[in-house]
Amino acid sequence: MQFDKRKSGISLIDDLPWGSHFCQFYQTRKDLLDKLVPYFKAGLESNELCVWVTTEPLSTEDVRKALEKALPNFENYAENGQIEIIPDRMWLARGGKSGKAVVSRVDKAVSAGFDGLRLACNAFPEKEGSKVFSCYGAEAVGRYNVIALFAYPRDKFDAVGLMEVVKNHRFALVRNADRWEVIESSEARTVKDALKRSEEKLQSLFSNMSEGFAYHRVVLDARGKPCDYLFLEVNDAFERLTGLKGKDIIGKRVTEALPGIEKDQADWIGKYGKVAMTGRPAHFESYSESLNRWYSVSAFSPHKGFFAVTLSDITERKRGEEARKKAEEYITTLNEKLKRNVEELSSANKELEAFSYTVSHDLRSPLRSIDGFSQEILEDYGDKLDNDGVDALRRIRAASQRMGLLIDGLLNLSRLSRSEIVRGTVDLSLMAHDIAADLRKAQPGRAVEIVIAEGLTDEGDERLLYVLLQNLLGNAWKFTGKVANARLEFGVNQIDGGKAYFVRDNGAGFDMAFAGKLFRPFQRLHDTVDFSGTGIGLATVQRIVHRHGGRVWAEGEGGRGATFYFTLK
Amino acid sequence: MKNKVILLVEDNPDDVKLTLRALKKNNIVNEVIVANDGTKALDYLFGDGEYAGRDTSKTPQVILLDLNMPRVGGIEVLQRMRADERTKLLPVVVLTTSIEDADRVESYRLGANSYVRKPVDFDQFAKAVQQLGLYWLLLNEAP
Numbered sequence: 170m171q172f173d174k175r176k177s178g179i180s181l182i183d184d185l186p187w188g189s190h191f192c193q194f195y196q197t198r199k200d201l202l203d204k205l206v207p208y209f210k211a212g213l214e215s216n217e218l219c220v221w222v223t224t225e226p227l228s229t230e231d232v233r234k235a236l237e238k239a240l241p242n243f244e245n246y247a248e249n250g251q252i253e254i255i256p257d258r259m260w261l262a263r264g265g266k267s268g269k270a271v272v273s274r275v276d277k278a279v280s281a282g283f284d285g286l287r288l289a290c291n292a293f294p295e296k297e298g299s300k301v302f303s304c305y306g307a308e309a310v311g312r313y314n315v316i317a318l319f320a321y322p323r324d325k326f327d328a329v330g331l332m333e334v335v336k337n338h339r340f341a342l343v344r345n346a347d348r349w350e351v352i353e354s355s356e357a358r359t360v361k362d363a364l365k366r367s368e369e370k371l372q373s374l375f376s377n378m379s380e381g382f383a384y385h386r387v388v389l390d391a392r393g394k395p396c397d398y399l400f401l402e403v404n405d406a407f408e409r410l411t412g413l414k415g416k417d418i419i420g421k422r423v424t425e426a427l428p429g430i431e432k433d434q435a436d437w438i439g440k441y442g443k444v445a446m447t448g449r450p451a452h453f454e455s456y457s458e459s460l461n462r463w464y465s466v467s468a469f470s471p472h473k474g475f476f477a478v479t480l481s482d483i484t485e486r487k488r489g490e491e492a493r494k495k496a497e498e499y500i501t502t503l504n505e506k507l508k509r510n511v512e513e514l515s516s517a518n519k520e521l522e523a524f525s526y527t528v529s530h531d532l533r534s535p536l537r538s539i540d541g542f543s544q545e546i547l548e549d550y551g552d553k554l555d556n557d558g559v560d561a562l563r564r565i566r567a568a569s570q571r572m573g574l575l576i577d578g579l580l581n582l583s584r585l586s587r588s589e590i591v592r593g594t595v596d597l598s599l600m601a602h603d604i605a606a607d608l609r610k611a612q613p614g615r616a617v618e619i620v621i622a623e624g625l626t627d628e629g630d631e632r633l634l635y636v637l638l639q640n641l642l643g644n645a646w647k648f649t650g651k652v653a654n655a656r657l658e659f660g661v662n663q664i665d666g667g668k669a670y671f672v673r674d675n676g677a678g679f680d681m682a683f684a685g686k687l688f689r690p691f692q693r694l695h696d697t698v699d700f701s702g703t704g705i706g707l708a709t710v711q712r713i714v715h716r717h718g719g720r721v722w723a724e725g726e727g728g729r730g731a732t733f734y735f736t737l738k
Numbered sequence: 739m740k741n742k743v744i745l746l747v748e749d750n751p752d753d754v755k756l757t758l759r760a761l762k763k764n765n766i767v768n769e770v771i772v773a774n775d776g777t778k779a780l781d782y783l784f785g786d787g788e789y790a791g792r793d794t795s796k797t798p799q800v801i802l803l804d805l806n807m808p809r810v811g812g813i814e815v816l817q818r819m820r821a822d823e824r825t826k827l828l829p830v831v832v833l834t835t836s837i838e839d840a841d842r843v844e845s846y847r848l849g850a851n852s853y854v855r856k857p858v859d860f861d862q863f864a865k866a867v868q869q870l871g872l873y874w875l876l877l878n879e880a881p
Contacts, residue, residue: 530806530835533858537835538752541860545759566860573858 175285175316178211179204181342181351187285187472190310190317192292192334193342196324198226200344205232205289206239208318209252212287213240217316218278219252222260222290224320229254250281257291261305265290268309275313279474282388284401285314292319292334300330314472380479381407387438387445387474388422395442397422397431398476410482411460427459434458444468445476454483463487518587525583532576539569571703578705582690585712590630597625597634597670601659604639608646617649622660625670627737629717634737637713640706641672641733647702648731649676667736675730679723687723710735742799742875743769747779747815748833749807756860757802757833760867766875768799776810779803780818783825797828800874803850805834805841813844820849829874 174184182191195201205221212219223229232254237243246252253274257265264270271288278286288310292302304319321334323343335341339361340353353361375382382404388397400418408414418426423438430437435455444451450469457464463484470476543562551559601621609617627634642657649655658673679687690708710733714721718738725731744761748754754772761770773779779801781787785794801819805812812832819825831852832845842853854870857863 525838533835533856534750534753536858537756537856537860537863540858541752541756541759541863544860570859 175217175287176211176215177316178207178209179342180207181349182340185316187314187316188311189339190304190307190315190319191340191342192304192319192321192338194321194323194326194331194334194344196322196344198231200323201227201320202231202235204342204349205318205320206235208289209236209287210239212316213243213246213251216284217251217287218274218281218283218285219246219287220274220289221252221254222257222265222288223254224257224291229256251283257293260290261293266293266305268306271306271309271315271317272313275309275315275473278314279387280389280393282386284386285316285472288315288317290317290319292321294325300325302334314475375404378404378479379406380481381410382477382479383407384477385423385441385445385475387442387476389474395438395446397424397438398441398445399423400426401475407480410464410480411462427457430457430459432458441468441476441478445470445474448473454487456487521583522587525580528576528580533573536569536573536576540566540573543569574703575705578703578709579690582705582709582712585633585636585709585716588633590633590716592628593631594626595629595631595634597627597638598623598659600635600638601625601642604635604642605657608642612646615646615650615655617646617655617657620656620658620660625659625661627668629737633713633716637710637735638672640710641735644706644733645672645674645676645731647676648678649674652676662734664734664736669734669736671732671734673730673732678725678727678729678731680727681725684723684725688721743771743796744875745771745773745779745782745798745801747773747776747801747807747812748804749774750804753804753856756863757867760860760864761871763864764868764871766867766871768875771798775807776812776815779815780810783819783828784822794824797825799829800870800878801828801830802833802870803830805832805836805845813841813848816845816848816850829878831870831874833870 174186177183177185185191193200193204209219209221221232223232236252240246243252260270264273271286274286274288278284288306290304290306292304295301295303302321302325304317307317307319309315310317319338323331326334331343335352336354338354340351343350343352383400384402385398386401387395388399390396399420399422400415402419403413403415413426423430435457437455437457440451440453440455443449448470450467452465452467454463454465456462462482463486464480465483466478466480468476468478543565546554547559547562547566554562598621605619605621609615638659642659645657649657652675654675656675658671660671660673662669662671688707688711690705711721714735714737719736721733721735723731723733744766746754746757748757751774754774758770758772761768771782773782777787782789782792783794783797785792803812803815812834816830816832819828819830829851830849831854832850833854833856834841835856836842845853852870854866857866
């Protein structure tokens, strides 16, 4: 993968992955400078911490001068602490043999914000005077972001010894006459090819995987705390999922690519920094404020100071969850509102009950006095009154009795609204027959044709539906009182795909212009003289129909009868 | 029968007058004791207060009891009567303006013998009183 490749700086060698170490055979100072100067030049220019362990015949001074010559801005690198030139004795004294020196430089590289460590060092004889040389620290190289070149003194090896060294390295740089050559061990080549194939596979996986993948290096602040991170490599899916283009962000800090990310609630820099510095992988789901999307993220650290993330976009799922949560909250609010409304309604109902009680008791009592004492005057003092006086008292009595009826009507109406509906199957035809029989019994002298459709049953409150039919049939009976061939009909029609019951008569009828007023309490379209009544009957009918979730309406014509329709739910 | 009294518990003087008139009109000449609130009614029944020392074994033939009265209401009077051995079985006719279901149900639950709603129309009222008198004073055998 590209993000793992470093420029070697040496023309004979390709880019190298982190963890590589190779060797060079030298004879002269020039041999060393020839290869090591461009090697470190590339390292310095690629943001790597460079450590050059010098050995005879090179002094630290020689090295410094050579680098100054090759790099015009060498001083800047030196001031930044990006290069350390250290004599081999000191290197060994500080743990060069055990690999401790390498690890401490790796830590320094990470905390100073470098991509990794580039090392050049001599191979040392295992014992004083021994012919067996070792590149000390090479095991540490393989575990971290390190590239290392180990220099072997050519003259200390015979052909067999030389081949032995070459075999242990991926490749070796050897000067043959005036030309440098790369000797690659066949073993190493096989491994390299296999590695290349596996890398190719990995590369293909990397580009084609549906999860976004990105590789980063953390940037630490003065106190060594992660404060930013750099994009080193991203795959196609990452570009697609974030909308960030690799060419725009590679090598850039995230605070540049996504300004404001340091203030994001999800604390991306903090979370990733922890992964990179502790090496403990993390998995989390977070919302990115700058990208306005939700991601499921796995982060791990292949090397200290570096981290890789795989991410998938879970915005749709999260939004779905949010929408559901919102809907649930909304329903909860509605329920609470409903509960409050019900409570208010029930308290209003209680007030109404108290009011009805007052009306029933306090308004009727004085009426009884008015009527009763008027009667007393009529009985005890009737002989002292003239006809007008008697008539006036009779009117007083009639009016107070009528008011008593109105109050009773009003109370019944309010009771209809308050009483609980008890639903059951009701035989409306049977009910109509009962009511008709009662009507005939009350006025046996009238000849009225009553037609009732048979077998009409429906769901509803038996008591309320009885009151409803009683009112409608009673009205029809009453308003046909002055026609010759009085006829009442109760039946059902199909209207708008539902059952609409009707009560029809050929009586007094009404003017359709007043149809809207019919169902209002105390609205009467006929004189009390012509037809008695309180004006509460149709209001009662309407209330009963509404309590059943139905509709009621009327059709009529003055003098040509009326039809009242109602539906039940 | 004539020496049996009727106890009328009624706070409204109009209603008292009208009830007495209705009784008279129907030739019911029994003595009528009027208690214009619940306390007085209980005093009469149990021989307390202004009726201290009254022979409480002489019980009314029937009690006509209004419900809505200040201080001690009809429901409480009924309750206290039914809780006491001396008045437990006395016939009580609730005579009220109220048509509230709750009042009716409560009255019967507490042991009222009848529940009659006072009609506005005096003729009807007189008729009701006549029927009550006929039943409770003539037909009904006291316990």
